Amino acid sequence: MQHRIFSKRVSRRQLIAGAVAGLGTVAAPGVMRIAAAKSWRTGIPFSLGVASGAPRSDGFVLWTRLAPEPLSSNPETPGGMSGADVTMRYEIATDPGMTKIVRHGSATAEQAFAYSVHLDVAGLQPGRSYWYRFLSGDAVSPTGRAITLPSLGSALRNVRFGFVSCSNYEHGYFSAYRHLTGEDPEFVLFLGDYIYETIEQYRPIVRRHSDGIEAATLPTYRNRYAQYRLDPDLQGLHAQVPAIVTWDDHEVQNDYANKWSQYFDDPAQFLIRRAAAYQAFYEHMPVRPIVSRPNGPLMRIYDRFTFGDLIEISVIDGRQYRSREACYAPPNKGGSHLETNAGCPERLEAGRTMMGFGQEAWLYAGLAHSKARWNLIAQDVLMAQLRIKRDGSDAFSTDDWNGYPANRQRLLQHIHDSKVSNPVVISGDIHSFFANDLKLDFDDQASPVVATELVGTSISSYGPPYDPIAQALPDNPHVHFFDSRRRGYVLVDLLPEQMQARMRVVSDAHDPKATIATFKTFAVEGGRPGIVEA
Numbered sequence: 001m002q003h004r005i006f007s008k009r010v011s012r013r014q015l016i017a018g019a020v021a022g023l024g025t026v027a028a029p030g031v032m033r034i035a036a037a038k039s040w041r042t043g044i045p046f047s048l049g050v051a052s053g054a055p056r057s058d059g060f061v062l063w064t065r066l067a068p069e070p071l072s073s074n075p076e077t078p079g080g081m082s083g084a085d086v087t088m089r090y091e092i093a094t095d096p097g098m099t100k101i102v103r104h105g106s107a108t109a110e111q112a113f114a115y116s117v118h119l120d121v122a123g124l125q126p127g128r129s130y131w132y133r134f135l136s137g138d139a140v141s142p143t144g145r146a147i148t149l150p151s152l153g154s155a156l157r158n159v160r161f162g163f164v165s166c167s168n169y170e171h172g173y174f175s176a177y178r179h180l181t182g183e184d185p186e187f188v189l190f191l192g193d194y195i196y197e198t199i200e201q202y203r204p205i206v207r208r209h210s211d212g213i214e215a216a217t218l219p220t221y222r223n224r225y226a227q228y229r230l231d232p233d234l235q236g237l238h239a240q241v242p243a244i245v246t247w248d249d250h251e252v253q254n255d256y257a258n259k260w261s262q263y264f265d266d267p268a269q270f271l272i273r274r275a276a277a278y279q280a281f282y283e284h285m286p287v288r289p290i291v292s293r294p295n296g297p298l299m300r301i302y303d304r305f306t307f308g309d310l311i312e313i314s315v316i317d318g319r320q321y322r323s324r325e326a327c328y329a330p331p332n333k334g335g336s337h338l339e340t341n342a343g344c345p346e347r348l349e350a351g352r353t354m355m356g357f358g359q360e361a362w363l364y365a366g367l368a369h370s371k372a373r374w375n376l377i378a379q380d381v382l383m384a385q386l387r388i389k390r391d392g393s394d395a396f397s398t399d400d401w402n403g404y405p406a407n408r409q410r411l412l413q414h415i416h417d418s419k420v421s422n423p424v425v426i427s428g429d430i431h432s433f434f435a436n437d438l439k440l441d442f443d444d445q446a447s448p449v450v451a452t453e454l455v456g457t458s459i460s461s462y463g464p465p466y467d468p469i470a471q472a473l474p475d476n477p478h479v480h481f482f483d484s485r486r487r488g489y490v491l492v493d494l495l496p497e498q499m500q501a502r503m504r505v506v507s508d509a510h511d512p513k514a515t516i517a518t519f520k521t522f523a524v525e526g527g528r529p530g531i532v533e534a
Ligand code: FE
Pocket: 165, 166, 167, 193, 250, 429, 430, 431, 458, 461
């Protein structure tokens, strides 16, 4: 299928050739004269690769982090680095071989942020690919690809992207990331659980989180991100596919909600941990340096991306601003648990929020003003109602949108009332594929379908038991498809008149050479919310 809407794309083979040529330490002619004449005698400073993200019509953010000793356990020398900020050179070209350089200048690796670079580039042409690299002393980074968004309102026929979530390093290899790179998407949406702070203690593992401890401090979160970025499949995806990112819980702690820990920690103490986790996320992601720079435990990641007249993506933060999980008290777990209406009336309270009221108002204003044909809401957790029988009664999870039904109702009512064009919610977290109709009233068969939801499975994290959810499907007729047994991602081909979503699965997440196949294909037809089997 033709999907190269961004001009002057090249073959994957050429891209890889460009990336490999840039790997490691190369004495590039002309570099020594301009950059500081630093010789990287120990280690490869660009060991964690490069990434681009946060695209706009005239630019994007370029990321790298200097880490000659990426898993250094000395908290005083993150990545084996010490001393002041490091100034390096960057180049942006219109070809993957970096021969037609259209921009160059200096970029700063900030000591305060583990020597990461967040270079905010502006003034480029809309709707095309660029290639970039960093140069420091005698070292040259791999070459990466970035995109600028097509200008607002410009006609766009076709765009391909992938969405991914839940890559537990201990649970499997990242073959799914490698295969997504091979699909040549324009961008990838990360919907959360990019890292896992945990250490697996019960289930089989294929490789170990290097430090063997739960991440809870700035040095331990940093090393977790560094270890994930050393994975060649993930590093390769970032080099070749621009990223749009949000987070879920495991970037901080399983099932946390705002300042409330699943272990009933003192909220003031937990906010210190959250600040460390958010800072490490910032240090490793291609997010905007002004808007998203963390301020203590606060960090804004919700954002909006508009691709011509075709698609507007609202990226939502479902963790930082939410109300405490309903019925948060022992003997319940502090995190996800199933609750009935009678057993936990708090879950149904109107004042509860998933998004926080500021983000909610921002989302509604954006949706109401959007002129895009398709309006995606990219966020972390399952939105559709999911009734699960517990001791003969209907029960609902407290951690996904089922724990915040009043906010879900306000959102779906807003989508309905403001006649949002082709609303589609994409979600992660549950390590399962779902294809759902989102109804104004899930309890009323006659209630209209107002939006569609697609949930991607995990890249590698183990899925929940299949049978209890499969057996609940007759009680959830708006759920058209569910499967928790396969690992992979969703590949979307979006045209003005149709969205096609292919659920792609790896043969075995425990096999580093796993193959890829299509498991199921669904579609959403323009002007008609709801899932169609393709
Ligand atoms: Fe997960």
